[in-house]
Amino acid sequence: MNLLYWLDPWEFSPTVVIALLLPAILFVRGARKANVSLARRVSFWFGLVALYVALHTRLDYFFEHEFFMHRAQHLVLHHLGPFFIALSYPGAALRAGIPLSWRQRFVQPALRTPLVRTLLDVVMHPVVAVTLFVGLIYFWLMSPVHFVAMLDWRLYRVMNWSMVIDGLLFWWLVLDPRPASPARLSPGKRVLVVIAAIPPQIILGAFIFFTPHELxxxxxxxxxxxxxxxxxxxxxxxxxxxxxxxxxxxxxGALVALRHWMRLSARGRLRGEQRAKIANATNAAAAKSASSTAAGHR
Structure with a gap:
């Protein structure tokens, strides 16, 4: 058995192929225009390939027939793959990969609709983001829900895709390298959000590990x-x-978010520091003007 054997899908899914091929094409088209660094390119491709391996290879047989393999699959779908995609910050490249006429005619109007804006505001709220990130893990690991999800192929795919989408939303929110505007959260809140997701994962993992009967x-x-x-x-x-x-x-993730916070602070790009700089510059200008006026009177 060679590598091609393992890359062959256990169950072919056109949805997976299209969903992963489309961002790959857009990234290739836009990376040159957006001047994406080598490190960001490697991060994006690593994350995308990780998602493909976890969703559409012969390993899926093992994901369906061993609990620890299933957990490894969701570790990739919910954490590793989305983490590296978000770490590459591919938004500019993906936008640049869309033809300008399509962006103006379809993408921008769609993103401006009240429904989409409200939905993004809700799922990107820090409390909702943490609740969804942790809550989905708990929900799909409830014994009755897990039992049905592993029997019904449709629910099985809904489970996997819910983990991918939520992982992308969460890590995109947390690993955003920009200051609070245009980013949705301030750097400090991003650190707190990802830290808040740690204890529930530890508790659930410890519960599963120490439970003396088969769950x-x-x-x-x-x-x-x-x-x-x-x-x-x-x-x-x-x-x-x-x-x-x-x-x-x-x-x-918390360390990366903290690094972004320190970098923005060092460059004076935090909102409070920007206001302080403006105030200091205004005061200095006013003082200089006052001294010039006094000198003129003398």
């Missing part, structure tokens, strides 16, 4: 890919994946 019997019912691995050991490894790597990704 997800669906894998035993449908047949396990690794017959040498006991159900409880499989469950414990899955809990650890949520507990440690999942939480560590959030810690790394």
């Amino acid at each position: 997800y019997p669906i894998y035993s019912i449908c047949g396990r890919a690794f017959t040498w691995l006991s159900p409880m050991r499989d469950q414990q490894i899955g809990g650890l994946l949520l507990w440690i790597p999942g939480s560590m990704m959030s810690v790394i």
